[in-house]
Amino acid sequence: MHITNIGINHWHDPDFFINRPQGSGDYLILLIKSKAIFTFSEGDTEASAGNVVLYKKGTPQFYRADGERFGNDWFHFLPDNEEDLQFLQGLDIAYDRLHFSQNLSEPAKIMEMLCHEYFFDHPNKTESINLLLRLFFIKLSEALHSTSQGRNGTNYEKISALRISIYNDPARDWSISAISNVLAMSPSSFQHTYKKLFGVAPVNDVIAARVERAKYLLSTTDHSIKQIAHICGYASDMHFVRQFGKITGMRPTEFRNRSQ
Template sequence: MALIHYVECNTVHAANFVVDVPAGAHWLLVVTKTPALFWVHGALKLYPAHSVVLYQPQQKVYYQACAGPFVNDWIRFESDEPYITESPLPPGIPFALSDPDFCQKLLELIVSEHHFSRDCKASSIDYLLRALFNKLWESYFQDNITPQYYKLLKLRTVIQNNPGEYWTVATMADYLAISPGYLQSIYKKTFGISCMEDVINSRIRMAKEYLIHNAQSIAEVAARCGYQNVEHFCRQFKQITGHTPGNFQKQAKLGASL
């Protein structure tokens, strides 16, 4: 289990903000929302927004605002859990966070759990911290994180949360204010799948759910998943699943009844 001493989200500091602790007493995790200067290998170095750094107990901590107010999340805590004490994360060295929005949600939940004395407070915080450190490990071993990556990730999240919208390469390109050709190139390079393939896969995933667990007709499912043409929906569904929507629905219901 972990003992949290203090945790804050979206804390805004003045432009002259400085943290200078020669030897910190506890673990400290800092996530930046704006650029900041960190003391690394004997010198101050500038790191962009969405950087994260983990300080070990007794380690020197020094960072400061630069070029305006500094905004960050941070947790000061104690723990003897191996997923923290034996973490591969480099102590005191910032690295880019791969999914800032996901981590923000986890940190907000940790803040909520920390401030209230609920029955399952300790175990809830432990599970949330484990999920957060899983994401930190993923981030540390990912090497293509750029400002452009964050914009693409937001677009991909919107697509997967709203697959039934009228998505075209042009509308997705407009979302990022870039050309359709450039979007197709960088999207495939970043995620290993084309933007339209992502849309189609998201639609078929949603269609499976509705075919199995709802009483809607195939035409209604097709419309809900963003298809204006039922035949087109059936063709794409079979290409991806190997079954027509009707056969898929029948087999799913047969399996549920056995």
Template sequence: MITVTNCGHDSRHKTGFRIIRKTGVPNYILLLVKTDALFEIKGKMIVTEPNMAILFDKNTYTHYGSNMGFYNDDWIHFDFKDEPCLLDTLNIPFNQPVYLPFISHLSAYVRQLVQESNTPSKHKDAIKDTLMRTLLFSLDSQIALNRNASGDQKYITKMNQLRNEIHNTPQKKWSAQSMADYMNLSISYFQHLYKHFFKISCIQEVIQARILRAKFYLKTTDMSIRVIAELCGYDNELHFMRQFKKFEGITPSQYRSYSR
């Protein structure tokens, strides 16, 4: 089980804030830093930018604080009890700043951790363990996403927002041009970046999102194929049926029959 010994969400400190732990602490420390800050890394003080995470190993010297303005972070002290260290299976570096496209997602988990820590609950420890695992897996995924983005990292946050929007609203009249316009990129460069980031073309992404939504409706409702086609962004039932069979190998009606 992952044990959270202490944690804080959206902690704010005035100019001059400093933390120095000469011998560290006997547990892991994860910080999500939302402002400019100063961190001592390998004996040198460096200025870090907002939306940064840093994971300190156990018993490790730490020195950080505000850089001119106020300092704002989320923080967690945690360890592993009666199980192998999950961190050994992840690619989260120790004692090194990493910049994240979706730090707000991680911050939401910390907020829930703080709430669970301060609320009487029958399943408090299990909930905190689950939240902590989800946070670490999400952090690892964001680090991998940034690594894949390489020199095009400045586009990754907005590109992910676009991808989420595609899957949230597959019924919209998506086109490569409209997506490129959203990103303020030429259509050719946008298509190149999209495939580079997600290993799939933007149009294939739209089709997959529509098929996934259709499968959900087919499994969970008695709506007609025509209505489902419309709800998933298809202009006509025949086009939907052909595309569904191309990707799933069976017709929508057969899928409905097999999934019940």
């Protein structure tokens, strides 16, 4: 398999739409980060953060934002041979429909690695991309087919979707009061439930999500420390530097030098 185009953490205006009656000429995978409307043969279907779509080559592609910014990770790709097609078929990821997973963190991280490989040349680029593509689809299949015993209640689904949103857009103002109001929970009940489900306090998860985004930007862009702090939701670059050092044991500049 090989990638024909890829984009990570793309956000579009609320009037965004895609209208491809003949498809895109290749296969397309989307990891969705916001509310959206997808139109399949049976009609319109609402999507949200945590949904996934795998379009087959030749399938019409119609989707649009749903009253707010549209965000997604995506890549277009083509199988190289029959073996690649059989590999995809064996993973049991149905084409041309919405899937949902409570945790897409592993596929999302692999997609970031694919993006890095795609845009930087090196002697083993083709082999690396092919291996990462296979690992991506294996981890995606695991995420879509895994079951969470004892975690099937409405609160779990809502809070899991929230956690996906935090990691997809960590720069937002994730205040406990605002989140708990949206979930119709008291702040104390929300924090207790969140930590019980995921083993970490929501405030600390927001910090972890921001640091993860910062690590990616430090290793893949030449943005200044001040720019990265702003992108990751920090009002002060000094606060960012202190928090990054506390989590990683390194200053941002040191992490950038090591990663490069």
